[in-house]
Amino acid sequence: xxxxxxxxxxxxxEQIVAxxxxxxxxxxxxxxxxxxxxKMSRFLKSELDKAERKVEILLKDxxxxxxxxxxxxxxxxxxxxxxGDA
Numbered sequence: 001x002x003x004x005x006x007x008x009x010x011x012x013x014e015q016i017v018a019x020x021x022x023x024x025x026x027x028x029x030x031x032x033x034x035x036x037x038x039k040m041s042r043f044l045k046s047e048l049d050k051a052e053r054k055v056e057i058l059l060k061d062x063x064x065x066x067x068x069x070x071x072x073x074x075x076x077x078x079x080x081x082x083x084g085d086a
Contacts, residue, residue: 004043006044006047006048009040009043009044009047010040010044012036012040013037013040013041013044016033016034016036016037016040017037019033020033020034020037
């Protein structure tokens with residue numbers, strides 16, 4: 001079995017969803033596609049969880065030591081919280 005990448009799994013899941021949305025397939029085929037879609041979805045979630053754990057920003061503290069800090073997704077996307085200043 002070839003190693004599954006995130007991109008391949010996502011493309012496969014998109015194809016499964018398209019087939020299910022289109023309809024015109026038997027109940028057994030629909031269930032088989034649904035089962036495969038659930039497996040792809042779980043794999044993708046697992047890969048995203050791994051990536052999220054790896055995303056850390058290293059900062060130096062006041063003593064010059066490096067420390068890991070959790071990645072702030074809002075800050076990274078450029079979304080700033082407004083303080084109510086007009």
